[in-house]
Amino acid sequence: MISIKSKYNSKKTEIKGIKFDSKTEGEFYLYLCELEKQGLIKDIILQEKLILQEGFKKDGKTFRPxxxxxxxxxTDRENNIIRIDVKGMETQQGNLKRKMYEYKYKEPLYWVAKSKKYGNExxxxDYDxxxxKRREAKKEVVA
Incomplete structure (x- = not known):
């Protein structure tokens, strides 16, 4: 496993010859591989590129999509398409693109994070x- 730091303090990682933007993203890939091995999911696609808004021309200027x-x-066992983004933190750009995705696509988009304290086994x-849970815990500390 090779690691390189990025602008959000995440370390780019290589697992099974595949480069991931963060160690957490690589760990999630291994988790999905295990689910695939168990027959719970199939057809894992990495970094699927989706168009949120088409490119266009206006006043002689070209705007990229x-x-x-x-x-x-x-794909899950019921043949539903599931899309997941692994998040360490949210950004304004990420929130905007998520909103645009929700407007255009019917398939669910989930943001997931890793948390030893609140996560599953x-x-x-789910990031939201x-x-x-963090807000609730903060309220309890203040109260």
């Missing part, structure tokens, strides 16, 4: 749920 690369796409938790 707005795209979103989803970390993982796979493997540490994974993690934010909620």
């Amino acid at each position: 707005i795209t979103y690369s989803v970390d993982f796409t796979f 493997y540490g994974w938790i 749920e993690l934010k909620k």
